[in-house]
Amino acid sequence: MANDRNSNQLVVQQAKAALEQLKYEAAQELGISIPQDGYYGNMITKDTGRIGGNITRRLVQIAEQQLAGRP
Structure with a gap:
């Protein structure tokens, strides 16, 4: 992780791809x-x-949606 440009550490490593996707979607919007x-x-x-x-x-x-029980 020392060579990684981002110093933030993910608690759930599997979330990395989803967060990257969110980043690109947000930028595009x-x-x-x-x-x-x-x-x-x-x-x-x-x-x-x-x-x-x-x-x-x-x-x-x-x-919020998950807490409210909505998918």
């Missing part, structure tokens, strides 16, 4: 291009924040 090389250093903070905020909003929505 917002009209933001994700760098193909995976380096985010050239992106403006506003765009990365918008992507992160969109992902968080979706995760909260999913959790």
Whole structure:
């Protein structure tokens, strides 16, 4: 994990692919291009924040649905 660019550690490793998919979906909805090389250093903070905020909003929505017993 030392070579990994992201210092956040997932509690459930199997969630990595789902989170990556959410990231790309959120970026696409917002009209933001994700760098193909995976380096985010050239992106403006506003765009990365918008992507992160969109992902968080979706995760909260999913959790609320699960707590309410809806699929």
